[in-house]
Amino acid sequence: xxxxxLNIFWFRRDLRLMDNCGLYEALRSGRQVLPLFIFDxxxxxxxxxxxxxxxxxxxxxxxxxxxxxxxxSGLLVKKGRPLxxxxxxxxxxxxxxxxxxxxxxxxxxxxxxxxxxLLESQGISLExxxxxxxxxKNQVLKPDGSxxxxxxxxxxxxxxxxxxxxLSPFPSQEMLAHLWKGNIPSMPALQALGCKPSxxxxxxxxxxxxxxxNYDRTRDFPALEGTSRLGTQLRxxxxxxxxxxxxxxxxxxxxxxxxxxxxxxxxxxxxxxxxVKGSFKPVFDRLPWVNGEEAFSRWKAGMTGYPMVDAGMRxxxxxxxxxxxxxxITASFLTKHLMVDWRWGEAWFAEKLFDYELSSNNGxxxxxxxxxxxAAPYFRIFNPTEQQKxxxxxxxxxxxxxxxxxxxxxxxxxxxxxxxxxxxLKTVKELVSSQR
DNA sequence: TTTTGAGTTGTTCGA
DNA sequence: GTCGAACAACTCAAA
Numbered sequence: 001x002x003x004x005x006l007n008i009f010w011f012r013r014d015l016r017l018m019d020n021c022g023l024y025e026a027l028r029s030g031r032q033v034l035p036l037f038i039f040d041x042x043x044x045x046x047x048x049x050x051x052x053x054x055x056x057x058x059x060x061x062x063x064x065x066x067x068x069x070x071x072x073s074g075l076l077v078k079k080g081r082p083l084x085x086x087x088x089x090x091x092x093x094x095x096x097x098x099x100x101x102x103x104x105x106x107x108x109x110x111x112x113x114x115x116x117x118l119l120e121s122q123g124i125s126l127e128x129x130x131x132x133x134x135x136x137k138n139q140v141l142k143p144d145g146s147x148x149x150x151x152x153x154x155x156x157x158x159x160x161x162x163x164x165x166x167l168s169p170f171p172s173q174e175m176l177a178h179l180w181k182g183n184i185p186s187m188p189a190l191q192a193l194g195c196k197p198s199x200x201x202x203x204x205x206x207x208x209x210x211x212x213x214n215y216d217r218t219r220d221f222p223a224l225e226g227t228s229r230l231g232t233q234l235r236x237x238x239x240x241x242x243x244x245x246x247x248x249x250x251x252x253x254x255x256x257x258x259x260x261x262x263x264x265x266x267x268x269x270x271x272x273x274x275x276v277k278g279s280f281k282p283v284f285d286r287l288p289w290v291n292g293e294e295a296f297s298r299w300k301a302g303m304t305g306y307p308m309v310d311a312g313m314r315x316x317x318x319x320x321x322x323x324x325x326x327x328x329i330t331a332s333f334l335t336k337h338l339m340v341d342w343r344w345g346e347a348w349f350a351e352k353l354f355d356y357e358l359s360s361n362n363g364x365x366x367x368x369x370x371x372x373x374x375a376a377p378y379f380r381i382f383n384p385t386e387q388q389k390x391x392x393x394x395x396x397x398x399x400x401x402x403x404x405x406x407x408x409x410x411x412x413x414x415x416x417x418x419x420x421x422x423x424x425l426k427t428v429k430e431l432v433s434s435q436r
Numbered sequence: 437t438t439t440t441g442a443g444t445t446g447t448t449c450g451a
Numbered sequence: 452g453t454c455g456a457a458c459a460a461c462t463c464a465a466a
Contacts, residue, residue, distance in 0.1 A: 142463095142464070142465090143464095143465085148463090148464085149462085149463065149464095150442090150443065150462085150463055150464070151443085151444070152442080152443065152444085152464095153442095153443095153463080153464055153465080219445095220445075257444080258444095261444080324445085325445080328445065332446090367444085367445095374443075374444085374463090376444080376445080376446085377443090377446090377458080377459075377460095378458095378459085379446085379447080379457095379458050379459080380445090380446045380447080380458095381446070381447070382445095382446065382447085383446080383447060383448090386446085386447070387446090421447085421448095425458085429459090432459085432460080
């Protein structure tokens with residue numbers, strides 16, 4: 001056991017050294033800081049052998065390790081259950097305090113409470129900071145102290161609060177000399193974690209001022225480079241949200257609003273964790289979903305016979321990404337045309353998306369299905385053919401992903417649009433009227 | 437307490 | 452082809 005007292009900084013979804021709130025606070029305390037990451041077995045065991053997100057995290061950790069090594073330090077990477085890993089660490093090191101950045105998801109909160117209890121039983125504190133969002137659970141509330149349920153008033157209040165919020169970066173850089181200089185074993189290879197390479201291209205987009213400035217005009221056209229593609233970096237904290245919000249505020253209000261949606265849904269999940277399992281509005285848990293396995297399979301495979309839907313679904317499977325416009329079209333189609341439970345679709349996106357974020361994915365699906373807070377009205381049903389005309393008028397996107405569209409090799413539409421539309425309208429009307 | 441206006445991203449229909 | 456209304460009623464937020 002090392003006899004020198006130290007702090008641990010526990011990286012999770014904040015895989016960067018710069019402008020990292022919790023890391024800065026750990027370094028500022030004056031003690032040396034040992035950087036730690038844990039591959040959580042409880043999460044890994046629920047994933048397939050080849051998961052592109054694990055691969056992405058591993059890649060970012062390698063980058064972090066390189067940066068830390070150049071500073072004379074290193075990154076301690078462990079695999080196991082966090083609680084058990086900490087039990088081991090407390091034997092190996094004389095830990096004074098553990099610093100980290102908070103997590104708004106129910107699993108992360110339970111995990112952190114268990115770790116906190118363990119540490120506190122040893123007289124060690126767990127210091128948690130807010131880093132992945134601008135505002136935490138209770139910083140943007142109605143005057144009566146309750147959470148907002150509608151986006152627009154939330155966003156107004158969010159912006160009002162932002163104007164008095166200091167977004168200057170946490171100057172972690174100036175403190176990096178305080179990193180632990182003792183021996184740190186190098187991190188395990190991906191295969192040693194039991195994960196195979198996915199063969200997918202890892203997202204590595206940069207913050208593009210030109211794209212963000214044009215965001216409101218180009219974001220709806222999947223054939224254009226019209227969206228930021230920064231979701232994955234935000235999910236894993238490779239980018240600082242403070243930095244991005246500062247730029248968004250200068251560059252494009254509509255883009256800033258998207259970042260506020262991200263915070264809105266995080267806040268909703270924080271206050272209403274029941275949305276993980278069921279509809280925000282309980283009445284919609286009684287929707288008589290058809291849940292056809294065959295239809296669901298065809299949707300997943302991009303074989304519905306609606307080119308716009310299939311293009312989106314194939315883009316997702318093959319790249320781990322789907323353009324936002326297509327996320328709405330495919331989600332609307334699965335829930336309203338095929339009448340498959342939104343949770344099925346949510347789970348599929350969760351498995352496939354690089355940028356998967358529980359709160360945003362859940363919020364988006366419930367919005368699409370009309371079951372969420374501040375959701376789309378039930379009669380707002382996307383017509384996949386109409387959407388194709390409006391947002392891919394040249395057919396560029398369709399040709400890229402569904403080159404056989406229009407040929408005999410391409411399946412006939414899985415459902416008739418008008419019949420499906422009428423069925424959905426009738427179903428929801430009956431549900432709502434039965435409630436009165 | 438009551439009232440009033442408003443509510444991400446759409447589609448269809450009929451004038 | 453364009454345009455406005457209807458789709459549905461309810462809940463939320465704020466005055």
